[in-house]
Amino acid sequence: MLNRIDLRGGVPDPRRLLPRAQLDVSVAVERIRPLVEAVREHGYPAIREASERFDGVAPEHLRVPVEVIRAAEGELDPQVRAALLESITRARKVHADQRRTDHTTTVVPGGTVTERWVPVDRVGLYVPGGLAMYPSTVVMNVVPAQAAGVRSLVVASPPQKDNDGLPDRRVLAACALLGVDEVYAVGGAQAVAMLAYGATVDPAGDERCDPVDMITGPGNIWVTAAKRLLRGVVGIDAEAGPTEIAVLADHTADPAHVAADLISQAEHDPLAASVLVTPSTELADAVDAELARQVPAAKHAERIDTALRGEQSGVVLVDDLAAGLRVVDAYAAEHLEIQTENAREWALRVRNAGAIFVGAWSPVSLGDYCAGSNHVLPTGGCARHSSGLSVQSFLRGVHLVEYTEQALREVAPHVVTLSGVEDLPAHGQAVRVRFPGGDS
Numbered sequence: 001m002l003n004r005i006d007l008r009g010g011v012p013d014p015r016r017l018l019p020r021a022q023l024d025v026s027v028a029v030e031r032i033r034p035l036v037e038a039v040r041e042h043g044y045p046a047i048r049e050a051s052e053r054f055d056g057v058a059p060e061h062l063r064v065p066v067e068v069i070r071a072a073e074g075e076l077d078p079q080v081r082a083a084l085l086e087s088i089t090r091a092r093k094v095h096a097d098q099r100r101t102d103h104t105t106t107v108v109p110g111g112t113v114t115e116r117w118v119p120v121d122r123v124g125l126y127v128p129g130g131l132a133m134y135p136s137t138v139v140m141n142v143v144p145a146q147a148a149g150v151r152s153l154v155v156a157s158p159p160q161k162d163n164d165g166l167p168d169r170r171v172l173a174a175c176a177l178l179g180v181d182e183v184y185a186v187g188g189a190q191a192v193a194m195l196a197y198g199a200t201v202d203p204a205g206d207e208r209c210d211p212v213d214m215i216t217g218p219g220n221i222w223v224t225a226a227k228r229l230l231r232g233v234v235g236i237d238a239e240a241g242p243t244e245i246a247v248l249a250d251h252t253a254d255p256a257h258v259a260a261d262l263i264s265q266a267e268h269d270p271l272a273a274s275v276l277v278t279p280s281t282e283l284a285d286a287v288d289a290e291l292a293r294q295v296p297a298a299k300h301a302e303r304i305d306t307a308l309r310g311e312q313s314g315v316v317l318v319d320d321l322a323a324g325l326r327v328v329d330a331y332a333a334e335h336l337e338i339q340t341e342n343a344r345e346w347a348l349r350v351r352n353a354g355a356i357f358v359g360a361w362s363p364v365s366l367g368d369y370c371a372g373s374n375h376v377l378p379t380g381g382c383a384r385h386s387s388g389l390s391v392q393s394f395l396r397g398v399h400l401v402e403y404t405e406q407a408l409r410e411v412a413p414h415v416v417t418l419s420g421v422e423d424l425p426a427h428g429q430a431v432r433v434r435f436p437g438g439d440s
Contacts, residue, residue: 001291001305002262002276003314004284010323014330020380021242021271021312028225032189036229039193043200043208050190055158057185059165062194062201063209064172064183072169073176083369084135084174090372091143098391099147110407114400120235122152122210123394124195125180126217127171129158129187136368138174140375140389141217146178148394153180154212156195158187184209188219192226196234216389218376237389241379242312244273245364246333246353248324248346251280253339257360258283259290261337264365266307267300273312275331277324284315325349332383335364354383409435 007014038046044062052058076084104114125141127134138155145153155175157167166172166185175183184201186194193199198211214235215227227236245265247258262274278284295304307313318324321340328336332352340346343359350356354377357364368375376389387393403411412431419428 001288001295001308002274002284003309003311004317005314006317007323007327008317008319010319014327015381018316018327018331019273019275019312019314021273021310025221025225025228025239028221029229032222032225033229035189036193036226039190039199040197043194044202044205047186047190047194047199047201050188051159051186054188054190055161057159057161057165059159059185060203061207062184062186063207064166064185066181068166069172069176069181069183072172075169076173080135080170081173081177084139084177087136087139087370088143088177090370091139091374092147094372095144095147095374095391098144100392100395108407108410110404111411112400112402114402116398116400117395118398119149119151120214120394120396121150122154122212122214123150124192124212124215124234125153125155126191126195126215126219126223127155127157127167128217128219128223129160129168129171133168133170135168135170135174136375137217138171138178138180142175142178142180144374144389144391145216145394148391150394152182152212154182154184154195154209155180156184156186156191158191159185182209187223189222189226192219192223192230196230214394216376216393237376237393238378238382238386239380240376242271242273243268243335244275244312244333244379245335245337246275246277246328246331247337247339248321248328249276249278249280249283249337249339250321250341251283252341253278253283254360255283255286255290256294257363258287258339259294261363261365262287262291262308262313263294263298263304264363265335266304266313267298268307270303270306271310271312272307273310274308275314275316275333277316277318277327277331279318279320279324281317284317287315321346328353332378332381334377334379334383335367337362337364352384354378354388405434 048058100117102116127137157171159165195212201207201209216237218240224239243265266272266274329352334354336353337357338347347356347358367373374389378386415431416428
């Protein structure tokens with residue numbers, strides 16, 4: 001079922017040979033540019049028209065009434081409620097430890113620099129609602145933002161035909177459990193534009209969604225394109241692509257576990273990537289056999305089969321685990337599982353991954369919901385340079401520079417010298433003017 005790539009014998013740069021979905025976000029940017037501009041100029045009418053065209057729903061009022069959000073919580077299945085509350089509790093425990101503290105450095109007597117960590121003021125959280133609904137994504141976005149101290153949180157999620165044009169009720173219930181009451185039934189690029197620019201959200205133009213400072217959360221290629229287009233107007237967390245899993249496994253791995261984990265991510269999207277890296281052809285054969293058995297029994301078998309057979313998925317055969325480590329570092333997976341002997345030792349040697357799941361009892365699906373870690377992670381190889389969503393994502397470091405007269409006097413000649421080197425004499429004069437008659 002899975003394509004095979006044989007890298008035994010080694011290659012200088014495995015990146016160009018590894019399976020990866022081909023997505024041209026730049027083309028999508030030009031496709032959605034007119035829509036984004038229409039939302040900026042016209043607000044509600046443009047959003048409503050786009051919702052009708054893309055979602056088949058045209059809500060009269062885009063903001064979800066607070067009483068509807070609270071009612072969704074009240075109607076939540078008790079087991080779902082318990083699971084969401086457990087997810088929230090564990091995520092809060094992990095993210096609480098990520099909060100940075102201010103620190104003051106005394107550079108010289110009388111001269112200090114304090115680094116303050118200031119939360120972003122207002123954040124828009126996008127929760128997708130296409131092939132699947134994601135109340136867990138509400139948790140993963142809201143918890144770190146709240147832990148960071150973000151003052152104002154707003155959620156946007158696509159309207160659903162089967163829910164009277166409102167977002168999925170489980171998404172609304174998750175918002176209620178987290179205390180978020182500003183929610184809009186808007187999806188796609190139009191949601192990103194509304195959050196970035198602000199817009200009217202009712203026919204009379206009386207209600208508005210105020211613009212945000214930052215937008216986080218995953219979405220489809222159109223959401224990703226809108227985030228790229230509006231980066232700079234607002235901050236963004238990342239350009240999230242289709243989900244991906246890589247499994248580094250040896251002969252000790254259980255093929256049923258490996259196959260089930262590959263399937264779990266293929267379930268998301270026909271473009272989802274599932275990659276096994278192993279030195280064991282016996283394991284590769286056994287995983288293929290398990291996939292042939294497990295996929296037809298899955299609820300979303302057609303979607304899974306498409307993803308597993310796609311160019312973005314496959315088995316990569318390597319000489320040994322050291323070679324496998326080089327491959328997974330080159331691939332830089334969103335989710336990386338280590339199912340080997342001495343799994344933790346190999347995991348600690350990994351440099352590039354969004355999140356690493358160590359051993360047979362730490363599957364990716366645990367991280368998706370209840371590990372306490374965050375599931376909003378870098379995709380498409382971006383784990384080589386980017387991190388997943390965390391409290392730090394919502395904080396800005398601001399330096400407070402405080403010098404006394406004497407401390408400035410002592411360093412003034414160096415400031416003047418450097419301003420002359422860079423031919424910016426007014427910079428030096430801004431120091432000289434403070435010490436008339438001096439030799440600075």
